[in-house]
Amino acid sequence: MTTYLIKGVSVLGGPATDLVIRDGVVAQMGNDLSAVDAREIDAGGLVALPGLVDLHTHLREPGREDAETVETGSRAAAMGGYTAVCAMANTSPVADTAGVVEQVWRLGREAGLVDVQPVGAVTVGLEGTQLAELGAMADSAAQVRIFSDDGHCVSDPRLMRRALEYVKAFDGVVAQHAEEPRLTVGAQMHEGEVAAGLGMTGWPAVAEESIIARDVLLAEHVGARLHVCHVSTAGSVEILRWAKRRGVRVTAEVTPHHLLLTDERATSYDPVFKVNPPLRTASDVAALRTALIEGVVDIIATDHAPHTLEDKECEWAYARPGMVGLETALSIVVDVALDTLGWDGIAERMSRTPARIAGLTDHGLDIGVGVPANITLVDPAARWRVEPADLASRSRNTPYAGLTLPARVVATFLRGEPTVLDGKAVK
Numbered sequence: 001m002t003t004y005l006i007k008g009v010s011v012l013g014g015p016a017t018d019l020v021i022r023d024g025v026v027a028q029m030g031n032d033l034s035a036v037d038a039r040e041i042d043a044g045g046l047v048a049l050p051g052l053v054d055l056h057t058h059l060r061e062p063g064r065e066d067a068e069t070v071e072t073g074s075r076a077a078a079m080g081g082y083t084a085v086c087a088m089a090n091t092s093p094v095a096d097t098a099g100v101v102e103q104v105w106r107l108g109r110e111a112g113l114v115d116v117q118p119v120g121a122v123t124v125g126l127e128g129t130q131l132a133e134l135g136a137m138a139d140s141a142a143q144v145r146i147f148s149d150d151g152h153c154v155s156d157p158r159l160m161r162r163a164l165e166y167v168k169a170f171d172g173v174v175a176q177h178a179e180e181p182r183l184t185v186g187a188q189m190h191e192g193e194v195a196a197g198l199g200m201t202g203w204p205a206v207a208e209e210s211i212i213a214r215d216v217l218l219a220e221h222v223g224a225r226l227h228v229c230h231v232s233t234a235g236s237v238e239i240l241r242w243a244k245r246r247g248v249r250v251t252a253e254v255t256p257h258h259l260l261l262t263d264e265r266a267t268s269y270d271p272v273f274k275v276n277p278p279l280r281t282a283s284d285v286a287a288l289r290t291a292l293i294e295g296v297v298d299i300i301a302t303d304h305a306p307h308t309l310e311d312k313e314c315e316w317a318y319a320r321p322g323m324v325g326l327e328t329a330l331s332i333v334v335d336v337a338l339d340t341l342g343w344d345g346i347a348e349r350m351s352r353t354p355a356r357i358a359g360l361t362d363h364g365l366d367i368g369v370g371v372p373a374n375i376t377l378v379d380p381a382a383r384w385r386v387e388p389a390d391l392a393s394r395s396r397n398t399p400y401a402g403l404t405l406p407a408r409v410v411a412t413f414l415r416g417e418p419t420v421l422d423g424k425a426v427k
């Protein structure tokens with residue numbers, strides 16, 4: 001293994017220091033270090049973060065390799081500064097058995113670009129009627145700890161209760177896609193003034209909020225861990241604030257796009273802005289930003305949802321919901337929240353806390369001697385233009401095409417091996 005000597009890097013925005021990365025760990029940290037035979041990286045002006053961890057990634061393999069594979073999605077993740085991603089279960093076949101989660105886990109190891117931690121489905125086929133083999137997935141080589149029907153809501157309260165009871169036994173967590181399906185039949189975008197003006201069927205905030213309210217009560221009753229996916233409304237934030245004050249074991253995520261974009265984008269009729277849950281109003285965006293600062297919303301997760309051109313470049317009503325996000329997440333977060341969160345706050349919400357929720361013990365660790373070298377180097381002064389054709393993801397459905405964003409990932413190290421160097425994927 002090559003030894004790396006990183007010169008003059010600012011760890012989490014602190015004073016410049018040198019790092020020696022050897023045999024997969026941070027071997028030395030301090031000033032004026034030297035290391036024989038090391039490859040030197042001039043990191044003056046760069047910020048080092050613990051490698052980012054995404055709790056919510058769609059990798060599409062098995063089944064939709066035309067949109068993304070474990071390998072292409074892993075490369076997109078590495079380019080975005082991630083060292084671990086949790087791969088959602090809505091593949092084809094669904095990741096609802098030990099066999100499928102092991103397949104995804106093995107493909108992740110073979111690609112070797114990020115640690116791919118499979119999420120297991122809560123219900124068989126995501127159909128919401130019968131619990132999947134949660135125990136078998138937990139006991140498999142993939143050691144699944146997060147279970148989610150994401151894309152679908154576990155809407156049956158009895159099944160949700162049983163899932164929470166089941167995962168409690170091995171300190172697992174149920175990650176809920178909060179959407180009461182009967183309130184979103186035919187929904188195309190956020191229910192509100194813009195939808196009314198466009199004549200589109202709305203996805204009301206209450207469809208999300210009513211499920212979150214129910215689920216925090218169930219989690220409290222059972223004493224189990226609940227995670228709420230892609231929180232998108234101000235009302236959801238209020239429910240989470242209440243639940244956390246009561247000591248309910250609930251965590252929540254927000255996506256970069258829900259921190260930046262609003263339902264006004266639908267006036268373009270460009271389906272790249274169609275996403276589930278939908279883009280909401282400016283006051284929802286403001287409430288989500290505040291919740292992120294306060295810690296009511298714990299983490300930022302991408303909900304990276306790659307789709308092919310055929311599935312996206314069509315009429316709004318027929319387009320699949322979802323946006324790619326792995327390669328732009330850190331830049332969007334820097335844009336909207338660096339001044340309020342600082343680098344340490346960003347590391348907390350994009351690395352340490354997601355790693356803790358997912359039980360990924362090699363990730364989200366403070367950079368220090370002896371710690372696994374899962375590290376991201378960022379150039380905070382860089383500005384770059386998002387060109388869909390340049391993305392490492394196999395899909396192109398970014399809502400930021402043509403935008404100039406701040407901060408660029410220069411290097412990503414996974415257990416001491418670079419997956420990205422000089423802003424380019426290593427393999």
Ligand SMILES: NC(=O)N[C@@H](CC(=O)O)C(=O)O
Nearest residue numbers: 058150151275276305321322
């Ligand atoms: N977030 C999205 O808009 N899409 C997700 C699933 C889903 O939540 O609908 C996908 O898998 O494409």
